[in-house]
Amino acid sequence: MKLEGRCALVTGAATGIGEAYAHALAREGTTVVIADVDADGAQRVASDISEEGARAAWVEVDVADEVAVEAVVADLDATWGGFDVLVNNAGLYMDEYSGPCAALERSKWRRLIDVNLTGALNCASAVRPGMAQRGGGVIINQSSVGAYTAGTTAYGVSKRALNALTVCLAEEFAPDRIRVNGIAPSSMESDSRPALRWWPEERRREFFAQQLVDRVGHFDDLCNALVFLCSDDASFITAETLRVDGGLTRIL
Ligand SMILES: NC(=O)c1ccc[n+]([C@@H]2O[C@H](COP(=O)([O-])OP(=O)(O)OC[C@H]3O[C@@H](n4cnc5c(N)ncnc54)[C@H](O)[C@@H]3O)[C@@H](O)[C@H]2O)c1
Numbered sequence: 001m002k003l004e005g006r007c008a009l010v011t012g013a014a015t016g017i018g019e020a021y022a023h024a025l026a027r028e029g030t031t032v033v034i035a036d037v038d039a040d041g042a043q044r045v046a047s048d049i050s051e052e053g054a055r056a057a058w059v060e061v062d063v064a065d066e067v068a069v070e071a072v073v074a075d076l077d078a079t080w081g082g083f084d085v086l087v088n089n090a091g092l093y094m095d096e097y098s099g100p101c102a103a104l105e106r107s108k109w110r111r112l113i114d115v116n117l118t119g120a121l122n123c124a125s126a127v128r129p130g131m132a133q134r135g136g137g138v139i140i141n142q143s144s145v146g147a148y149t150a151g152t153t154a155y156g157v158s159k160r161a162l163n164a165l166t167v168c169l170a171e172e173f174a175p176d177r178i179r180v181n182g183i184a185p186s187s188m189e190s191d192s193r194p195a196l197r198w199w200p201e202e203r204r205r206e207f208f209a210q211q212l213v214d215r216v217g218h219f220d221d222l223c224n225a226l227v228f229l230c231s232d233d234a235s236f237i238t239a240e241t242l243r244v245d246g247g248l249t250r251i252l
Pocket residue numbers: 011012013014015016017018035036037038041061062063064089090091092093115119142143144145184185186187188189195
């Protein structure tokens with residue numbers, strides 16, 4: 001086990017990639033706290049992980065709510081003695097955010113930025129003192145290839161800004177021995193959820209044809225990247241966003 005004895009907070013882990021991340025960390029020996037607005041889902045994931053023999057807990061919280069995040073993390077710090085790992089995975093991606101920025105209702109724009117960008121900042125700021133007390137830690141921000149390829153979409157802008165935040169926080173938190181990195185997935189699938197399932201088959205094929213690796217990325221590919229970045233194998237890597245995209249973006 002690469003992360004034995006560590007304690008992780010994973011946001012947006014009531015379903016999807018966050019759920020896969022929570023299981024992957026638990027398999028590597030980490031105690032996992034699932035944080036999500038979806039209380040039922042968070043409770044289900046925590047109980048699934050416990051049934052598999054690992055330690056898990058859950059909390060209902062909106063990452064955009066700075067005061068609530070601080071209160072929840074203060075409680076969790078008191079119970080678990082601080083976190084070694086934070087995964088800022090909670091994020092909004094709906095059709096309404098995949099259009100041009102100027103056309104988006106400002107209330108929706110604010111919500112997108114509040115969750116995808118400020119939410120990560122809220123959680124990082126809240127866990128920092130506990131992490132520092134434990135002698136350091138790792139923060140992972142869940143970005144997207146949309147940060148590089150989605151042109152003027154509001155979603156792309158939110159993830160591009162998150163990449164910038166990753167670099168800023170890496171610098172700010174370095175004195176506390178906290179590494180801050182990102183993961184930028186292509187459109188990924190799980191055994192139960194096809195990637196880009198809302199697109200017509202031809203558009204999906206065109207999208208995946210741009211990748212260099214001839215298959216659709218799986219949640220497992222992301223979990224492998226997560227475990228690596230959280231582990232001591234990555235102790236010299238910070239301020240980096242790792243693209244797990246089968247060569248889709250190809251940035252020099
Ligand atoms: N699915 C993909 O292929 C893909 C690709 C690139 C990037 N991403 C990014 O990965 C992350 C997870 O994607 P997913 O497809 O699993 O998403 P999802 O919509 O399936 O799950 C998101 C989870 O976050 C929770 N959440 C939403 N807003 C929240 C808030 N304000 N506070 C707390 N929890 C909140 C939801 O309740 C849900 O459980 C997102 O940041 C997304 O942008 C996903």
